[in-house]
Structures are given as structure tokens and as C-alpha cells.
Amino acid sequence: MVNWWSSLDFLEQVFAVIAAPSILILTIQTIGLIFGLGGSDSDSDFDVPDDVGGHTDHLDAGLKLFSVRGILAFTSTFGLSGLIISQSGMPKLITLILSTLLGFIALIAIAYLIKWLISLQHSGNLQIKRALGETAEVYLTIPASNKGKGKVNLIIQERLTEFSAVTNDLEAIPTGASVRVTDILENNILVVEKN
Numbered sequence: 001m002v003n004w005w006s007s008l009d010f011l012e013q014v015f016a017v018i019a020a021p022s023i024l025i026l027t028i029q030t031i032g033l034i035f036g037l038g039g040s041d042s043d044s045d046f047d048v049p050d051d052v053g054g055h056t057d058h059l060d061a062g063l064k065l066f067s068v069r070g071i072l073a074f075t076s077t078f079g080l081s082g083l084i085i086s087q088s089g090m091p092k093l094i095t096l097i098l099s100t101l102l103g104f105i106a107l108i109a110i111a112y113l114i115k116w117l118i119s120l121q122h123s124g125n126l127q128i129k130r131a132l133g134e135t136a137e138v139y140l141t142i143p144a145s146n147k148g149k150g151k152v153n154l155i156i157q158e159r160l161t162e163f164s165a166v167t168n169d170l171e172a173i174p175t176g177a178s179v180r181v182t183d184i185l186e187n188n189i190l191v192v193e194k195n
Contacts, residue, residue, distance in 0.1 A: 012086045015099070019079025026072045065111045073110040078103030128188050130156050131163070131181045136192060142166065142173040152179060152192060165190040 008016060064070070082099030090098070134154050142150030142165050150173065152165040166189060167173055173194050183191035 008083075009086075011092055011095070012083055015079045015082035015086060017079075018075050019083060022072050022076035022079060026069075026076055029069070029072070064114065065107060067111065067114065069114065070107045070110045074103040074107040077106035126157060126159065126161065128156070128163075128184055131184065131190060134181050135195065136163075136165070136179050136181060136190070138165075138173050138175050138177045138179055138192075141175055142179075142192065144170055144172045149189065152181075152190060154181070163188060163190050165192045167192050167194075169194055 005013070005016075078099050081102040082095055085098050086092070086095045131154060134156065136152040136154035138150060139153050139162060140151040142148075142152070144167065146166050146168055149164045149166055151162055153160060153162050155161070164187075165179070166185070167179070168191065171194075173179060173192070178195040179192035180195055181190050182193055185191060
């Protein structure tokens with residue numbers, strides 16, 4: 001190992017010093033992710049509200065070039081490719097240009113990979129706006145002319161859910177009746193009409 005190190009010129013030693021810790025950290029981080037460690041990472045810093053009507057149609061899937069993984073990909077690729085290109089006999093300037101270019105390609109590739117992976121995530125929150133136009137079954141009688149609330153059961157996002165409901169109909173809607181959701185009020189109260 002000492003003989004190998006002393007056989008390198010100064011630029012090759014710089015490349016090796018940059019590549020070695022970057023590859024080590026990237027390897028440790030990857031192994032940690034495989035075993036479920038490191039759940040909070042700086043590459044996906046977004047908050048998802050816990051409320052039922054959270055309306056989170058998309059998560060932040062913007063392109064983040066300068067993330068921890070992106071910088072590690074750049075430095076490891078820059079160092080390793082610079083070392084390999086330099087040892088193949090290329091001139092120093094071309095070695096620097098090519099290794100920098102390859103490092104930026106790795107940085108951009110990781111950024112797009114992380115963006116794609118984040119876009120695959122799903123918050124799991126119930127999106128109540130999907131209830132519009134759906135058919136529901138009355139669980140508790142809904143008083144006529146918006147004079148009180150009843151309850152309805154309907155399936156949204158493959159889940160059986162229960163919501164408070166009101167109606168503008170002139171007659172009360174009895175338990176067991178089929179209704180259609182026409183609007184959504186504050187506090188996730190559904191406006192329904194008899195089918």
C-alpha cells in the first residue's frame with residue numbers, strides 16, 4: 001500500500017484523497033439505507049400534513065443538485081475517474097476536465113434518481129376531494145334543508161370512510177338510502193343529494 005501511494009504523483013494523490021473517504025461514506029450510507037437506518041436524510045426534506053383533508057396531490061419532487069448524496073457522488077466519481085484517467089497516461093489538464101465532467105454527470109444522475117424516487121412516494125393521506133360525484137350510503141338520517149347533519153359511508157381510495165353530511169333536499173334522507181356527493185364544506189362535511 002505504501003509503495004502504491006508513493007508511486008502516485010501529486011495530482012493522483014489528490015484524486016485518491018478525495019475518492020477514498022467519499023466512496024467509504026457513500027458505501028456506509030448505502031448499507032445503512034439497505035438495513036433501514038438513516039430514515040431522515042437531507043435529500044428529501046418535506047413535510048406531509050396529518051389531517052384527513054390534507055390535499056397533498058404531490059410531494060416536493062424538485063431537482064436538488066447539491067444534496068449530500070449528490071455531492072458524495074460527485075466527489076467519489078471525480079476522484080476515482082481522475083485517478084484512473086491519470087494513470088492511463090492522459091495529460092493533467094484533460095484528466096481534470098474529464099474527471100470534473102464525469103463528476104457532474106454523476107451529480108446530475110443522482111439528483112434525477114432522487115427526484116424520481118421521491119415522486120414514487122405516496123403520503124397515504126385521504127384526499128376528500130375524491131369524494132365529489134361518488135355514491136355513498138346514509139348511515140344516520142340526514143335532516144332536510146340543511147337543518148342538521150347526518151352521516152354517510154363511502155369508499156374513497158379503497159377505504160371505507162364515514163363523514164358528516166348535509167343536504168339541500170326538501171325531504172330528510174333516511175338511513176340506508178343511496179346519495180351522491182355534490183360538494184364538500186369546511187371541516188370535511190359532505191353535501192349530498194338523493195340518487
